[in-house]
Amino acid sequence: MVTKIQISEVGKRYEGRNPVEALSDVTLTVDDSEFVCLVGPSGCGKSTLLRMIMGLHRPSAGTVDVFADDPVLPPTAMVFQDYSIFPWKTVEQNVRFGFEGRRLPRAECDARVDKWLERLGLSQFRRAYPAALSGGMRQRVSIARALAVEPEVLLMDEPFAALDAQLRRVLQEELLALWQQDRRTVVFVTHSLEEAILLGDRIVVMSARPGRIIADIRVPFDRPRSPQIRTAPEFAELEGEIWAQLRDEVDRSLVGGAR
Amino acid sequence: MRASQISDRTTGTGDDGRRRWRVQPGQQERNPRAFARRRRLERRLLGVLVPVVLLVAWELCANAGLIDTRFFPAPSQIGSTAVDMIGNGILLTDLTVTVRVLLIGLVSGFVVGTVAGLLLGLSRIARAALEPLLSALYTIPKLAVLPLLLLIFGVGELPKVILVGLGVFFIAWISVLEAILDLPGAYGEAATAFDVRGWRRMRHVTLPAVLPQVLVGLRISVGNAVLIVVGVEFVSGDEGIGYRIWNSWSIFAADRMYVGIVVVALLGYLLSLLVQLLSRVCVPWAPSTAARRD
Ligand SMILES: Nc1ncnc2c1ncn2[C@@H]1O[C@H](COP(=O)(O)OP(=O)(O)OP(=O)(O)O)[C@@H](O)[C@H]1O
Ligand SMILES: [Mg+2]
Numbered sequence: 001m002v003t004k005i006q007i008s009e010v011g012k013r014y015e016g017r018n019p020v021e022a023l024s025d026v027t028l029t030v031d032d033s034e035f036v037c038l039v040g041p042s043g044c045g046k047s048t049l050l051r052m053i054m055g056l057h058r059p060s061a062g063t064v065d066v067f068a069d070d071p072v073l074p075p076t077a078m079v080f081q082d083y084s085i086f087p088w089k090t091v092e093q094n095v096r097f098g099f100e101g102r103r104l105p106r107a108e109c110d111a112r113v114d115k116w117l118e119r120l121g122l123s124q125f126r127r128a129y130p131a132a133l134s135g136g137m138r139q140r141v142s143i144a145r146a147l148a149v150e151p152e153v154l155l156m157d158e159p160f161a162a163l164d165a166q167l168r169r170v171l172q173e174e175l176l177a178l179w180q181q182d183r184r185t186v187v188f189v190t191h192s193l194e195e196a197i198l199l200g201d202r203i204v205v206m207s208a209r210p211g212r213i214i215a216d217i218r219v220p221f222d223r224p225r226s227p228q229i230r231t232a233p234e235f236a237e238l239e240g241e242i243w244a245q246l247r248d249e250v251d252r253s254l255v256g257g258a259r
Numbered sequence: 260m261r262a263s264q265i266s267d268r269t270t271g272t273g274d275d276g277r278r279r280w281r282v283q284p285g286q287q288e289r290n291p292r293a294f295a296r297r298r299r300l301e302r303r304l305l306g307v308l309v310p311v312v313l314l315v316a317w318e319l320c321a322n323a324g325l326i327d328t329r330f331f332p333a334p335s336q337i338g339s340t341a342v343d344m345i346g347n348g349i350l351l352t353d354l355t356v357t358v359r360v361l362l363i364g365l366v367s368g369f370v371v372g373t374v375a376g377l378l379l380g381l382s383r384i385a386r387a388a389l390e391p392l393l394s395a396l397y398t399i400p401k402l403a404v405l406p407l408l409l410l411i412f413g414v415g416e417l418p419k420v421i422l423v424g425l426g427v428f429f430i431a432w433i434s435v436l437e438a439i440l441d442l443p444g445a446y447g448e449a450a451t452a453f454d455v456r457g458w459r460r461m462r463h464v465t466l467p468a469v470l471p472q473v474l475v476g477l478r479i480s481v482g483n484a485v486l487i488v489v490g491v492e493f494v495s496g497d498e499g500i501g502y503r504i505w506n507s508w509s510i511f512a513a514d515r516m517y518v519g520i521v522v523v524a525l526l527g528y529l530l531s532l533l534v535q536l537l538s539r540v541c542v543p544w545a546p547s548t549a550a551r552r553d
Contacts, residue, residue: 002275015291052282055267055268055280055282057282058282058283058284058285058287058288059282059283059284059288060284060288061284061288062283062284063281063282063283064281064282064283065273065279065280065281066279066280066281067273067275067277067278067279067280068277068278068279068280069277069278070278071278072278074268074280075278075280076280
């Protein structure tokens with residue numbers, strides 16, 4: 001297997017009024033075309049880690065490397081937890097924004113924008129402004145923007161968190177199908193263990209703040225996977241197993257002892 | 260944008276020839292204290308250095324006869340004139356007169372304007388009744404009404420104060436009104452959902468939400484107030500910095516004129532510094548305040 005992302009002994013401390021030790025000594029390797037899910041209690045530094053892979057934050061210690069096949073284009077694209085789409089752009093313009101930083105023929109952009117608007121069920125709303133969309137639709141715009149640039153590494157920060165349970169399920173299955181068709185490296189942050197098991201090749205469990213990696217679990221289900229595996233007994237078993245590890249950390253993060 | 264977000268990835272080549280995009284600790288992460296100290300030093304140094312260099316250049320040009328010293332007397336000469344003017348008390352008298360008018364006009368105009376802005380922002384009727392009128396009045400040059408004010412109130416401090424107040428009043432109500440109309444709906448919804456109304460809603464939601472805008476308005480107002488007070492003193496009265504500048508010019512005392520100009524500039528600078536300080540204290544939640552590290 002070829003390494004795609006190499007995170008080595010990374011620590012992150014936010015300075016400022018009340019400094020926060022967000023991550024401590026995180027080492028993680030993600031292979032090419034691997035789908036890795038990141039789970040951990042709220043505030044443990046998942047978004048922080050993702051942002052560093054994206055190159056938005058610098059670590060306080062250690063290095064984060066992403067290896068790109070393309071000689072020019074940055075390999076990563078990101079779906080932000082708070083969407084980060086622009087209120088002054090229409091749905092279509094927001095999705096098209098992803099191409100601003102890349103030189104791509106106009107026709108190719110158009111085609112991709114159409115394709116991804118279609119796939120995410122946004123075609124009807126292409127001329128609407130975000131203010132007129134529901135939370136779930138805004139999130140889909142943000143997902144479409146990242147997918148449309150077809151990056152080598154897709155970073156997704158709780159992309160389905162704002163969606164209703166049904167749509168969430170549909171998009172999970174859609175993402176599963178998409179990914180199995182066209183394998184890319186994905187780092188996917190989620191709070192849902194079910195989602196993590198359904199989608200991921202590996203599940204990386206993080207501790208309460210300062211975030212460390214406390215478990216790295218390979219999901220035993222074969223690819224291509226069907227959404228039916230949700231009902232398999234092994235599925236529930238694995239979910240229970242991961243939850244057992246996570247539970248203490250969640251408790252710890254609530255008590256606030258993990259400063 | 261916060262400094263931590265401008266991180267740049269360095270690119271290199273990996274062992275297998277693929278392109279490697281790397282993020283690693285920079286100066287800022289390796290030694291945050293030293294980084295912050297250096298930034299601060301840099302900022303102060305540049306802030307002082309640029310004017311000093313310009314002044315030195317001016318001095319050299321004046322001494323070398325490259326510029327006409329009747330119009331552009333050397334800074335050293337202006338400085339010695341300033342010392343004289345401080346010595347015989349003229350400068351202090353002028354400054355007191357100007358600052359008095361400035362502050363009274365600024366504060367009263369701003370308070371009345373803010374209240375008007377709140378009223379207009381919160382009441383549809385008031386907005387319908389007054390906004391067109393006020394907008395029309397806004398564009399009348401303030402100096403154009405000075406003769407009228409002089410007629411009504413006679414020569415003295417009052418017409419000047421009113422004029423400064425008027426100028427500031429318009430800036431204040433427009434910024435407050437716009438801020439209220441632009442309030443994100445979610446704030447109001449959260450207030451309604453918890454049944455927070457009336458004065459409490461004002462105190463907990465509306466006022467804090469518009470405060471940053473109001474302070475921007477104040478900063479612009481300060482500049483305008485200085486402009487107006489100097490302008491008014493040009494044309495009326497026989498003291499104040501503005502009068503001194505105009506009078507010095509008409510008696511061809513360029514060095515005294517420059518002393519006046521410099522004092523006005525310093526006054527404006529100090530006042531806007533004060534407003535910035537106020538903003539920092541009053542709006543601790545603003546990202547630029549919370550993450551301030553320079
Ligand atoms: N820009 C910032 N400045 C200061 N502290 C920050 C900043 N961003 C994050 N933090 C702190 O770092 C810690 C980790 O934040 P992060 O957003 O990475 O958590 P997370 O694991 O994504 O949480 P969640 O699951 O709730 O999204 C938090 O305790 C937070 O307080
Ligand atoms: Mg997060």
